Amino acid sequence: MKKGEQVTIHDIAKALGIDSSTVSRALNNSTRVSKTTKQKILDKATELGYQRNTLASNLRTNKTNTIGVIVPRISRNFFSSVISGIEETAQKAGYNVIICQSFEDFEKEQKLMETLLSNRVDGVLISISMQTETFDHLMPYLNHGGPIVFYDRPCYIENCSSISVDDYKASFMATEHLIENGCKNIVHFSGPQINPLYKNRKRGYVDALKKHGLNFNENYCLESKLSENDGIVFAKEIIKMGHIDGIYSSNDTAAIAAIQYLKSKGVNIPKDIAVVGFNNDPISSVIEPSLTTINQPDFEMGKTAASLLIQQIQDTSFKKTSKVLDVELIVRQSSQHKKV
Amino acid sequence: MKKGEQVTIHDIAKALGIDSSTVSRALNNSTRVSKTTKQKILDKATELGYQRNTLASNLRTNKTNTIGVIVPRISRNFFSSVISGIEETAQKAGYNVIICQSFEDFEKEQKLMETLLSNRVDGVLISISMQTETFDHLMPYLNHGGPIVFYDRPCYIENCSSISVDDYKASFMATEHLIENGCKNIVHFSGPQINPLYKNRKRGYVDALKKHGLNFNENYCLESKLSENDGIVFAKEIIKMGHIDGIYSSNDTAAIAAIQYLKSKGVNIPKDIAVVGFNNDPISSVIEPSLTTINQPDFEMGKTAASLLIQQIQDTSFKKTSKVLDVELIVRQSSQHKKV
DNA sequence: CTGTTAGCGCATTCAT
DNA sequence: ATGAATGCGCTAACAG
Numbered sequence: 001m002k003k004g005e006q007v008t009i010h011d012i013a014k015a016l017g018i019d020s021s022t023v024s025r026a027l028n029n030s031t032r033v034s035k036t037t038k039q040k041i042l043d044k045a046t047e048l049g050y051q052r053n054t055l056a057s058n059l060r061t062n063k064t065n066t067i068g069v070i071v072p073r074i075s076r077n078f079f080s081s082v083i084s085g086i087e088e089t090a091q092k093a094g095y096n097v098i099i100c101q102s103f104e105d106f107e108k109e110q111k112l113m114e115t116l117l118s119n120r121v122d123g124v125l126i127s128i129s130m131q132t133e134t135f136d137h138l139m140p141y142l143n144h145g146g147p148i149v150f151y152d153r154p155c156y157i158e159n160c161s162s163i164s165v166d167d168y169k170a171s172f173m174a175t176e177h178l179i180e181n182g183c184k185n186i187v188h189f190s191g192p193q194i195n196p197l198y199k200n201r202k203r204g205y206v207d208a209l210k211k212h213g214l215n216f217n218e219n220y221c222l223e224s225k226l227s228e229n230d231g232i233v234f235a236k237e238i239i240k241m242g243h244i245d246g247i248y249s250s251n252d253t254a255a256i257a258a259i260q261y262l263k264s265k266g267v268n269i270p271k272d273i274a275v276v277g278f279n280n281d282p283i284s285s286v287i288e289p290s291l292t293t294i295n296q297p298d299f300e301m302g303k304t305a306a307s308l309l310i311q312q313i314q315d316t317s318f319k320k321t322s323k324v325l326d327v328e329l330i331v332r333q334s335s336q337h338k339k340v
Numbered sequence: 341m342k343k344g345e346q347v348t349i350h351d352i353a354k355a356l357g358i359d360s361s362t363v364s365r366a367l368n369n370s371t372r373v374s375k376t377t378k379q380k381i382l383d384k385a386t387e388l389g390y391q392r393n394t395l396a397s398n399l400r401t402n403k404t405n406t407i408g409v410i411v412p413r414i415s416r417n418f419f420s421s422v423i424s425g426i427e428e429t430a431q432k433a434g435y436n437v438i439i440c441q442s443f444e445d446f447e448k449e450q451k452l453m454e455t456l457l458s459n460r461v462d463g464v465l466i467s468i469s470m471q472t473e474t475f476d477h478l479m480p481y482l483n484h485g486g487p488i489v490f491y492d493r494p495c496y497i498e499n500c501s502s503i504s505v506d507d508y509k510a511s512f513m514a515t516e517h518l519i520e521n522g523c524k525n526i527v528h529f530s531g532p533q534i535n536p537l538y539k540n541r542k543r544g545y546v547d548a549l550k551k552h553g554l555n556f557n558e559n560y561c562l563e564s565k566l567s568e569n570d571g572i573v574f575a576k577e578i579i580k581m582g583h584i585d586g587i588y589s590s591n592d593t594a595a596i597a598a599i600q601y602l603k604s605k606g607v608n609i610p611k612d613i614a615v616v617g618f619n620n621d622p623i624s625s626v627i628e629p630s631l632t633t634i635n636q637p638d639f640e641m642g643k644t645a646a647s648l649l650i651q652q653i654q655d656t657s658f659k660k661t662s663k664v665l666d667v668e669l670i671v672r673q674s675s676q677h678k679k680v
Numbered sequence: 681c682t683g684t685t686a687g688c689g690c691a692t693t694c695a696t
Numbered sequence: 697a698t699g700a701a702t703g704c705g706c707t708a709a710c711a712g
Contacts, residue, residue, distance in 0.1 A: 024691055032698085361682080372682080
């Protein structure tokens, strides 16, 4: 950005023989400038190719009209939809959005929080990384008075709102759906149990089994560290067990890999083994059109999160809120296989 | 961001009885400050919870150490990989990255360019929207001396570097592959021909046919506007034509939909109809593991683009460069069906 | 090595 | 309705 080329409000002022403060007012649409001068200023501004220096403006006003979004990975369809929602709401309210990926890495997340703070974003939306277990890295930002709203992966921190889906209910519905379609031996693809999200999902699974008088077998809960290969490992395990007739997966990636592997071994989905998983990734429905899926309101979540954050930015007396969005079970095709 | 809470270099200076300029130097790791005072300053800074105000710093130095990235949609796997590449290279060079989505919308793209300019980003990486046909919206930024590098969708504008893949060659290879595997009637899923990218791909397709003595039939070139439903429409068309035995698709989304539809109608892929398409979207390989795909160096492209841009930022005498990356044909399984 | 001085571009209080 | 004056937080030239 070369320096000589910068047109400032002073240049406009000088060219018009008026003061820069008047120019500033005109550019900010103040009522305290006469219509005629305002028009002259606007004209001159475009004539000279003036472009506001947001940096200076932000420094002066101590706000940036920008919200920072920390997301584990934008490549996950669920998250990119959430971001779309965030952007829509933010834009309507006149806020810019800075998107940052943590890649599920705690250190990266720490650095990002620092950057966002030093860039003085007006608020932060964050879905914490899977590695994140402590929250000290959020404190500097919070102490500076910046609001944080958690989305998808809730955190129970003082004064921070959060927005998530009802994981327990989703799991319960999914498991119950399998049971109602005749499954008796249902495996659960789970995730790290340190994470409340996966804990809740497991609870939902267990409770649904209970409700229908099925035994909970700890071996049926296959815990993944969210790596790519888990699906194959799980699929092999299932084949070894022999009598599995249902899978409830709270892990897209693993489910996809597992289904592919099972199919390649001649297992018929859903006749032999019915599967219910989350479907915010379009892959899941593509790979197996019959798949029953749990639909998370991703776009909605983004909009809600942004709107909550913006409220809090604009009204400092805003009280913490926690919203839980409902999920929906999408049954594309009957999963009935009633082996019995 | 509350104001009272801001700790500035002056606070540190006052607490230590020294001048703020020394503090500034220490914080910027200048050599012109003694080790001992530097340490004292650093200690005091953390003690007081000092956080640099990047805004002020940027205003003063007239640079932001930030590069803006305009991307059509982050949800497309190709682009999110490119972004990962950009982020990696940028971070290593000490630059922050601002990601903005144009959603293939020209007006949105215009607004984003304005925002990036007024935020004084040091450089811009852009993959222009499919709607974009004029480039006036880039001029203000260029006139301010900001460098722009085009990625994936090249634009021939003075002084702007661009980086893309060899679309012509990719198409040629893909089509030839089909021919060599016995296809005689090959359809091409194409995109808007105003766009050089799709033009080049079509050329490659046509030339490969020519080389192998096959007639080019204009009806075999199915032009898509990149909407979701095109794939189904195309598939129906193919079935109607009756004798198609090969598809070269330069349009992921359409290809996936078409394959699914064809399969549902009992067409065997690749025995009846062989398909070659781009695979940066993992869906394509998931839906049909036998698919031969064109692999675009997405991550690489991001790294190259960022590195080009950063060079140009740091060395104003840097001359425009246009790089064309090579593609790779990945044959997962023989597509031979030699109907003949 | 450290202090002094002077702004970066803009917005705002206080005059007029 | 407009101008004058001040400073946001930081860096950099200059001086010592």
